[in-house]
Amino acid sequence: MNLNIKANKNNTFDAIVVGSGMSGGFAAKELTERGLKVLMIERGHEIKHIEDYDTAMKEPWDFEHRGKTTNLSAEERWANSRFWGLGSEEVVNHLTNDKENPYIEKRAFDWIRAYHTGGKSMHWGRQSYRWGKHDFEANAKEGIGIDWPIRYEDLEPWYTHVEKFVGISGQKEGLEVLPDGHFLPAMPLFAPEAHFKNKMMERFNRPVTVGRVANLTQPQDIHTSLGRASCQYRSKCQRGCPYGAYYSSLSGSIPAAMRTNRLSVLHDSIVAEIIYDEQKKRASGVRIINQNTMLTEEYFAKIIFLNAGSINTAALMLNSKSNRFQNGFGNESDQIGRNLMDHQLGSGATASIEGFEDDYVYGQRPNAMYIPRFRNWGNDKQTAYLRGFGYQGGASREGWESGINADGFGANFKQSLTKPGPWSIRIGGFGEILPNPNNRIYLDSEKKDKWGIPMIVTDAAFVENDWAMRKDIIASAVEMLETAGFKNVTPYDRPTHMGLGIHDMGTARMGRDPKTSVLNSFNQVHDCKNVFVTDGAAMTSASCVNPSITYMALTARAADFAVKALKKKDL
Amino acid sequence: MKRREVIKNVALMLGGAFSAPTLKAMDNWENATKPNRNGIAFSLTETQQRIVAEIAELIIPKTNTPGAKDVGVPAFIEMMLKDCYKTPEHQSFIEGLDSMEKVKFLELNTDEKRGVLKLLEQETKKITSKTTPFWRLIKELTLLGYFTSEEGLKASFDYVQIPGKLELIKLKPNQKAYAY
Ligand SMILES: Cc1cc2nc3c(=O)[nH]c(=O)nc-3n(C[C@H](O)[C@H](O)[C@H](O)COP(=O)(O)OP(=O)(O)OC[C@H]3O[C@@H](n4cnc5c(N)ncnc54)[C@H](O)[C@@H]3O)c2cc1C
Ligand code: SF4
Numbered sequence: 160m161n162l163n164i165k166a167n168k169n170n171t172f173d174a175i176v177v178g179s180g181m182s183g184g185f186a187a188k189e190l191t192e193r194g195l196k197v198l199m200i201e202r203g204h205e206i207k208h209i210e211d212y213d214t215a216m217k218e219p220w221d222f223e224h225r226g227k228t229t230n231l232s233a234e235e236r237w238a239n240s241r242f243w244g245l246g247s248e249e250v251v252n253h254l255t256n257d258k259e260n261p262y263i264e265k266r267a268f269d270w271i272r273a274y275h276t277g278g279k280s281m282h283w284g285r286q287s288y289r290w291g292k293h294d295f296e297a298n299a300k301e302g303i304g305i306d307w308p309i310r311y312e313d314l315e316p317w318y319t320h321v322e323k324f325v326g327i328s329g330q331k332e333g334l335e336v337l338p339d340g341h342f343l344p345a346m347p348l349f350a351p352e353a354h355f356k357n358k359m360m361e362r363f364n365r366p367v368t369v370g371r372v373a374n375l376t377q378p379q380d381i382h383t384s385l386g387r388a389s390c391q392y393r394s395k396c397q398r399g400c401p402y403g404a405y406y407s408s409l410s411g412s413i414p415a416a417m418r419t420n421r422l423s424v425l426h427d428s429i430v431a432e433i434i435y436d437e438q439k440k441r442a443s444g445v446r447i448i449n450q451n452t453m454l455t456e457e458y459f460a461k462i463i464f465l466n467a468g469s470i471n472t473a474a475l476m477l478n479s480k481s482n483r484f485q486n487g488f489g490n491e492s493d494q495i496g497r498n499l500m501d502h503q504l505g506s507g508a509t510a511s512i513e514g515f516e517d518d519y520v521y522g523q524r525p526n527a528m529y530i531p532r533f534r535n536w537g538n539d540k541q542t543a544y545l546r547g548f549g550y551q552g553g554a555s556r557e558g559w560e561s562g563i564n565a566d567g568f569g570a571n572f573k574q575s576l577t578k579p580g581p582w583s584i585r586i587g588g589f590g591e592i593l594p595n596p597n598n599r600i601y602l603d604s605e606k607k608d609k610w611g612i613p614m615i616v617t618d619a620a621f622v623e624n625d626w627a628m629r630k631d632i633i634a635s636a637v638e639m640l641e642t643a644g645f646k647n648v649t650p651y652d653r654p655t656h657m658g659l660g661i662h663d664m665g666t667a668r669m670g671r672d673p674k675t676s677v678l679n680s681f682n683q684v685h686d687c688k689n690v691f692v693t694d695g696a697a698m699t700s701a702s703c704v705n706p707s708i709t710y711m712a713l714t715a716r717a718a719d720f721a722v723k724a725l726k727k728k729d730l
Numbered sequence: 731m732k733r734r735e736v737i738k739n740v741a742l743m744l745g746g747a748f749s750a751p752t753l754k755a756m757d758n759w760e761n762a763t764k765p766n767r768n769g770i771a772f773s774l775t776e777t778q779q780r781i782v783a784e785i786a787e788l789i790i791p792k793t794n795t796p797g798a799k800d801v802g803v804p805a806f807i808e809m810m811l812k813d814c815y816k817t818p819e820h821q822s823f824i825e826g827l828d829s830m831e832k833v834k835f836l837e838l839n840t841d842e843k844r845g846v847l848k849l850l851e852q853e854t855k856k857i858t859s860k861t862t863p864f865w866r867l868i869k870e871l872t873l874l875g876y877f878t879s880e881e882g883l884k885a886s887f888d889y890v891q892i893p894g895k896l897e898l899i900k901l902k903p904n905q906k907a908y909a910y
Pocket of ligand 2: 374375389390391392393394395396397399400401402403404405525
């Protein structure tokens, strides 16, 4: 898959895609399938689908530290290990070594990174929800940030297009707040969850549904033709799936692009700069630095898609200075790097559940239960904050771990831990964060990384709206679990920063006015139309649902537009 | 030593050992340490290792299935403390072992040992310090080491490597938990 191209003419393609993650993979697929010769450039090392999932088939006892985070991992992955489980030896080597790739936290930001083929699509939780109409309209209605230049209807066909390819299991519910998509059969709710669902409807008129998740419950031809098979319910997805049963760029978009024979991939190549042609007034290509050899090379194309992840995309644009763009590429508006958003995470409640003693489950569900937004929705009006949150969580039977805090030891104790323990439940909120120009990343004016590229500074934090919402996330979680009749309801509130939601976005937002936004309604840089940004950087607001299928839908829509424009010689 | 006396002694020592690091414990700590690859030093003396093994086996004794010692839990505990825990937990662990040494834990009979652990369990509940106390550490590591070891896991649970399906089921009488 790796190309080593020397001659200039061989360094020329129809399109360059920067980044091989969730959005870059999709860009490569859409562009190659429409006939373009594409070069995808990835800063990290190559990971081969299946072959390189080195921990996927390991048994629990094969892990020396049985899945715990070692001091060494915590030191090397000082940012990544802030997220639950990402420091574990089951996955840690597939996450970026933060010590070797440091960033500066002016204000602390939990930046979770995976620099390798597939990016974070290899590790994602696969929760996939369409945005609703209200998500595209809220900024304009409330006078927050700027208005989106598109509406739900613009994206709707592209959601369907993405969902069919990705394969999303879910239950149609007919809710305006959480539009239905094109679904594979839903996974079941467990008995106490079904009880919870009924109680919530009965008591609050609040719907609860099973998570919509990118795991193949019933693969279609579009999936099996890429070698993807049905989910085996081991729920060890984050290690990489040997069956290709969950969607990632590795299992889906990259193989689809490869089979067109029009995709070339460069690994270990950090895109450091976009090259701007002052005469032609367009971007002509990119300059890369090989992360191992430090050698610099240039690649050229008619169009460039930036999909390095919202923070890296913004950093790359800020680092690309020319006569025309002295303040960073396409940064006339000074909005690049600003309006950094995420979803707040880490608060909710837990409870123990009495009863359901003979209900049990065979297999592990790689999914959860979902409670769609109910705040500032319909007749509900909150005075303390704008927007809302959804909950993810679920019930499970406790295992031997319950013995750690319980009294007892010895033969009977040992025997008791071999039986399924009592049920317990946890729900945690994902809250919408508003665009705020003071929440941002920028480049340090002096400090450089080991490749001589200016270091990224994070400077963002929750504001009043977030804290007020957080209080309600906790209070409402407690209220709902108590109403369901569960016991020992306990709120939790983990000290956290922005970033922990791993939904960083907004750093090169779409908008109608080049004075206040970076991209137009087809994700083109206002001032340089042959450059497209279709990762999270493009987002004008954040909604409260997981964003990846929205990035993919925006990407597919922009790719379709770009190829049509190229054919009409508009680009 | 009579059981009553043992327990009185343990209570006294636990009170001292857990409220603040005693000088003795600190000495012990410094003598018993050497640097490891994480730059954090931790190791146990032979006596301490024997105490750890005894306690682990009392938590998960050999029955008709293997016990903690059979599956290598004692060495696992020491390795885990070294690789995954930091100085405050190391200190807390060493202090706990120190009080066990003081009550001559290894010389007690099984009943007396169980009595000491019961007391330890109760006393641990009174500790408010943020550092994980000795009893919690040794219990958590014993259970982790045992239930995730090949022999311990297979003897305790119904091990399913690849479920292949997801099904809501009714539990049969005496059914073991699944492990994956
Ligand atoms: C544990 C976890 C759980 C998650 N759960 C969910 C979920 O349930 N639902 C959901 O929607 N989302 C989830 N996400 C988020 C999801 O993974 C991201 O939204 C998505 O991967 C973003 O896609 P991207 O293309 O913008 O970035 P990425 O997937 O991160 O890809 C960016 C790629 O660009 C490369 N790159 C960066 N800089 C450069 C450069 N200068 N030159 C060349 N290449 C570069 C990177 O190495 C990387 O491969 C989760 C993420 C994690 C880690
Ligand atoms: S739960 Fe399904 S998707 Fe996840 S690793 Fe197992 S088989 Fe693959």
